Amino acid sequence: MSKYTLKCLFVDLDSRSVRFEQVPQDISLKYIGGRGIATHLLGLNPMLKAGEPETPLIFSAGPLTGSRLPSTGRMSISSFSPLTNTITSSSVGGNLGIQMRMAGLDVIHITGKSRNKLVLCIQDRDVSFEDVALGEDTPLQEVFLKLSSRGSVAAVGSAGFHGCLFASIMVDGAYAAGRGGLGYVMASKNLVAVTVRGSHRPGVGDRYMEGITTEDILRLFDASPAIMGVSGIHRYGTVSLVDLMASRRMMPTANFRKTFFEQYRAFSASRIVSTFKATHNGCYACPIRCKLKSDGGKELPEFETVSHFGALNENADLMSIIEANRICNEVGMDTITAASTIACLAEIREKKYTGDTLVGKVKEMASGKGLGELLQMGSRRLAEELGQPGTSMSVKSMEIPAYDPRGAYGMALGYCTSTRGACHLRAYPISHEILRRPVATDRFSFQGKARIIKIAEDVNAVIDSMGACKFAFFGASMEEYALGMKAVTGLDIEPQDLITIGERIFTLERYINCQRGFAKEDDFLPARFYKEHGTPGPGLEIPPIERALFKETLERYYRVRGCSPDGVPTEKRLKELDII
Amino acid sequence: MMETIEKYLGKLVAQGLVDSSEDASLFSMDDRIYSKDENIPQIVEYLFKTLNITSLIIARPSRLILNIIGELKKVCPDRIAPKDSESITFIHDIPVLQDMDSKTIATALKRRKGCIATDGSIIATGSITLEQAFVVFSSICFALFVKYFSDVLNSLGGSHGNVHDECTVIEPSSTILGMIGPPGPIRRPSLVIPESEYDVISTKVDTGKATVESGLVDSFFGNISYTLDDYMYISQTAAALDELEGLIDKVALDGSSTNDITSSSEMGSHLRIHELTLDRAILHGHPKFSVIMSMYGKPMELGEKRYLGDIPVVYGRVGAGKKGLVHVLPPAMQESRAAIAYGHGTFTSGSESFLDAFDKMLYIENACFEMLKGLLSI
Ligand code: SF4
Numbered sequence: 018m019s020k021y022t023l024k025c026l027f028v029d030l031d032s033r034s035v036r037f038e039q040v041p042q043d044i045s046l047k048y049i050g051g052r053g054i055a056t057h058l059l060g061l062n063p064m065l066k067a068g069e070p071e072t073p074l075i076f077s078a079g080p081l082t083g084s085r086l087p088s089t090g091r092m093s094i095s096s097f098s099p100l101t102n103t104i105t106s107s108s109v110g111g112n113l114g115i116q117m118r119m120a121g122l123d124v125i126h127i128t129g130k131s132r133n134k135l136v137l138c139i140q141d142r143d144v145s146f147e148d149v150a151l152g153e154d155t156p157l158q159e160v161f162l163k164l165s166s167r168g169s170v171a172a173v174g175s176a177g178f179h180g181c182l183f184a185s186i187m188v189d190g191a192y193a194a195g196r197g198g199l200g201y202v203m204a205s206k207n208l209v210a211v212t213v214r215g216s217h218r219p220g221v222g223d224r225y226m227e228g229i230t231t232e233d234i235l236r237l238f239d240a241s242p243a244i245m246g247v248s249g250i251h252r253y254g255t256v257s258l259v260d261l262m263a264s265r266r267m268m269p270t271a272n273f274r275k276t277f278f279e280q281y282r283a284f285s286a287s288r289i290v291s292t293f294k295a296t297h298n299g300c301y302a303c304p305i306r307c308k309l310k311s312d313g314g315k316e317l318p319e320f321e322t323v324s325h326f327g328a329l330n331e332n333a334d335l336m337s338i339i340e341a342n343r344i345c346n347e348v349g350m351d352t353i354t355a356a357s358t359i360a361c362l363a364e365i366r367e368k369k370y371t372g373d374t375l376v377g378k379v380k381e382m383a384s385g386k387g388l389g390e391l392l393q394m395g396s397r398r399l400a401e402e403l404g405q406p407g408t409s410m411s412v413k414s415m416e417i418p419a420y421d422p423r424g425a426y427g428m429a430l431g432y433c434t435s436t437r438g439a440c441h442l443r444a445y446p447i448s449h450e451i452l453r454r455p456v457a458t459d460r461f462s463f464q465g466k467a468r469i470i471k472i473a474e475d476v477n478a479v480i481d482s483m484g485a486c487k488f489a490f491f492g493a494s495m496e497e498y499a500l501g502m503k504a505v506t507g508l509d510i511e512p513q514d515l516i517t518i519g520e521r522i523f524t525l526e527r528y529i530n531c532q533r534g535f536a537k538e539d540d541f542l543p544a545r546f547y548k549e550h551g552t553p554g555p556g557l558e559i560p561p562i563e564r565a566l567f568k569e570t571l572e573r574y575y576r577v578r579g580c581s582p583d584g585v586p587t588e589k590r591l592k593e594l595d596i597i
Numbered sequence: 598m599m600e601t602i603e604k605y606l607g608k609l610v611a612q613g614l615v616d617s618s619e620d621a622s623l624f625s626m627d628d629r630i631y632s633k634d635e636n637i638p639q640i641v642e643y644l645f646k647t648l649n650i651t652s653l654i655i656a657r658p659s660r661l662i663l664n665i666i667g668e669l670k671k672v673c674p675d676r677i678a679p680k681d682s683e684s685i686t687f688i689h690d691i692p693v694l695q696d697m698d699s700k701t702i703a704t705a706l707k708r709r710k711g712c713i714a715t716d717g718s719i720i721a722t723g724s725i726t727l728e729q730a731f732v733v734f735s736s737i738c739f740a741l742f743v744k745y746f747s748d749v750l751n752s753l754g755g756s757h758g759n760v761h762d763e764c765t766v767i768e769p770s771s772t773i774l775g776m777i778g779p780p781g782p783i784r785r786p787s788l789v790i791p792e793s794e795y796d797v798i799s800t801k802v803d804t805g806k807a808t809v810e811s812g813l814v815d816s817f818f819g820n821i822s823y824t825l826d827d828y829m830y831i832s833q834t835a836a837a838l839d840e841l842e843g844l845i846d847k848v849a850l851d852g853s854s855t856n857d858i859t860s861s862s863e864m865g866s867h868l869r870i871h872e873l874t875l876d877r878a879i880l881h882g883h884p885k886f887s888v889i890m891s892m893y894g895k896p897m898e899l900g901e902k903r904y905l906g907d908i909p910v911v912y913g914r915v916g917a918g919k920k921g922l923v924h925v926l927p928p929a930m931q932e933s934r935a936a937i938a939y940g941h942g943t944f945t946s947g948s949e950s951f952l953d954a955f956d957k958m959l960y961i962e963n964a965c966f967e968m969l970k971g972l973l974s975i
Pocket of ligand 1: 088090304306488
């Protein structure tokens with residue numbers, strides 16, 4: 018086996034010192050890169066709190082990041098979440114991961130807290146710290162404009178500096194490490210931005226094999242309706258899901274009190290594409306290009322954002338959805354939590370925030386002033402503060418995305434077992450429950466879902482760790498990407514070996530969360546989903562989820578994952594996976 | 598779980614993939630293994646423990662496929678790499694085991710979704726459902742059949758004498774030749790000209806079943822559409838043609854909805870075929886002799902067209918990508934209302950009824966069988 022060691026840059030902002038280190042080969046092989054190596058590094062000190070100086074903020078590229086394999090321009094940003102208190106990591110596009118790899122870096126590990134606001138600048142092996150004089154409310158676009166000559170830029174916006182618990186980190190102006198409040202962690206270090214420029218393309222073990230595998234993957238993309246089909250994400254971006262979620266009666270509406278919004282066509286994909294004469298944009302080396310841009314070059318929102326600023330808030334005003342998204346990106350706030358928190362407030366106050374009023378609430382939230390101070394704590398804290406905890410539609414304090422769990426039972430389980438709170442992407446069962454890829458499963462059944470979700474979590478953990486994009490797996494599979502790994506790294510690794518690495522990563526994440534105090538009772542949906550019906554459709558009932566059945570499935574999941582009946586990974590499983 | 602196991606065991610037998618239900622063992626796993634067998638073989642437990650899979654089929658394929666495996670193993674002892682388009686896209690190659698210890702099997706299945714055991718049994722896995730393992734099993738049988746006969750044809754001095762693979766069967770086996778026959782028994786769909794949405798759906802369900810029962814679609818799913826008023830009704834992706842109830846998307850022809858993101862991967866081709874021909878009924882199956890005959894002769898290049906009799910054969914990738922069938926198939930259909938996609942399957946259309954489309958597909962398949970017989974002097 019060829020030598021495989023991850024190159025890590027440790028940065029201490031207190032002393033403004035750096036050191037380069039190679040991660041030992043055994044650890045590098047066990048955690049592979051990206052989300053995996055970040056999980057390992059965070060696990061070394063699992064009780065740290067988000068926002069404390071010694072808490073690391075980790076940028077980590079995957080071994081495939083920067084290769085020519087399709088859809089591999091991704092990287093991870095990780096830390097402990099101020100919103101959820103879990104370990105958290107976010108997969109993000111843009112050029113940062115590629116520039117890191119070109120600078121010979123797999124990981125940037127940042128601890129400490131700078132006295133003044135600063136920018137960390139990396140150019141190959143040169144690292145410098147530059148104090149910056151930026152106003153509290155400098156829009157992120159200005160930051161990017163100012164810094165873009167230095168390579169790829171990851172920056173935190175004003176929301177982070179105002180203490181927003183779901184502040185995001187934006188990369189290269191358009192790509193968000195959105196969920197879980199990584200921007201808060203970055204701002205708490207007084208770190209405004211990280212810029213990276215590298216000048217050496219990462220080497221590839223077998224260029225010929227890389228080419229063959231690329232062809233195999235592209236063939237599968239072409240064969241996937243969800244990717245390259247007439248209404249696939251290649252053509253309409255992720256908003257192509259709007260119509261489908263509405264017709265399946267699983268479009269969260271009125272803070273999840275309904276599952277269908279009659280006016281959904283106001284923000285359907287065809288409406289958005291025709292209104293803004295949308296063109297495509299995408300991450301490096303990605304033929305899918307699922308990001309939409311208006312003809313004026315502005316980023317258009319993703320499905321989750323559109324659906325939550327739309328249906329969840331009963332808002333049929335497309336322009337206000339676009340504006341709410343723009344503000345979130347300008348100040349660096351997670352759109353899903355932002356929209357869901359406003360919907361929660363609307364329910365508590367028995368109001369609707371739509372159009373300009375909705376935009377006003379987003380601005381208030383971004384400012385952190387007045388009610389904004391409470392809004393930027395997220396829905397769980399807001400609802401508790403206002404005396405109605407049952408109105409926060411969150412799991413582990415993370416707001417539920419735009420797929421109603423009553424319409425997809427695997428998704429219901431996946432929200433609860435996700436290691437960063439309610440996240441659709443940790444297991445993404447929508448792929449088979451709704452998009453029928455690679456095969457369909459019964460969306461109203463828990464049958465087999467415990468093992469299906471567990472395997473999907475493991476697969477997605479390793480996808481994030483390789484630097485690939487989950488959407489690529491609507492077409493391709495681990496078989497092709499494992500070949501790609503062989504070609505790029507020279508490692509003799511099979512698809513199932515990769516999934517085992519994913520299992521190690523996910524199990525360690527769960528173990529870390531358990532050490533931080535998370536327990537079985539945190540693995541449930543809000544009570545609403547076990548009590549209230551969704552909106553019926555023609556020939557379609559959306560009943561509440563049977564809590565007893567859910568609990569039974571969760572317990573099955575624990576067994577499959579190698580956990581105790583309380584959901585804690587057993588010593589036996591931790592040892593089998595070589596975690597301890 | 599047990600119901601699903603029964604269902605796919607029944608399908609293995611009904612589709613002639615195994616000769617008897619005794620020949621197949623099916624397993625599903627959630628937090629424990631489900632099976633008809635009371636005692637779960639150790640090897641199965643080992644595989645579920647070692648591999649991230651939810652389902653497993655271990656079965657002796659039909660006698661015909663078993664014989665084909667025997668012949669192919671002589672020339673491809675380690676791995677068989679079929680060259681039909683679905684295999685290239687989804688299966689890549691099929692490992693052939695040299696040993697039956699659990700580690701050897703697991704090693705093969707760590708890399709691929711299915712493999713061939715030393716006794717000719719096929720082992721197929723699914724990462725999500727048992728249906729996946731069934732599809733892998735069925736696809737392997739289809740791929741082996743097609744590979745065997747296209748190898749034999751081409752090495753017997755097919756017009757160009759070209760071979761398609763590094764390991765190629767040279768000598769046809771008389772046992773195998775004696776086992777093949779034309780498609781049948783045939784069950785034609787009913788002659789209905791749909792006038793309402795209800796008609797469209799029930800006709801499509803019936804035609805899908807007839808296509809499967811008549812053996813005109815193997816392995817991957819095939820697809821079917823009908824256009825009425827301003828909508829195309831098309832089968833969903835990964836929908837078995839004999840189980841279309843509830844799996845038909847209604848797609849607005851003006852493109853105003855993206856609901857069809859779940860529709861068949863060939864939807865782009867269906868839309869364009871309808872646009873060019875105005876034919877309402879479009880059927881796509883994988884009749885094996887048509888696929889074999891489409892591969893007779895020089896391997897085709899993307900975008901190329903040739904003829905089998907007066908039926909165009911075109912080559913494009915599955916789907917609507919830049920190199921997709923969508924660019925080459927519809928013009929060919931405009932020419933003759935039927936076309937074969939090289940190494941893939943047949944598309945036929947009918948102006949108003951599926952019966953037309955079905956009959957054309959059957960006619961072509963029979964003609965291809967006769968051609969094959971002639972070439973092999975059977
Ligand atoms: S599919 Fe979209 S998110 Fe994924 S890599 Fe491509 S452009 Fe980026």
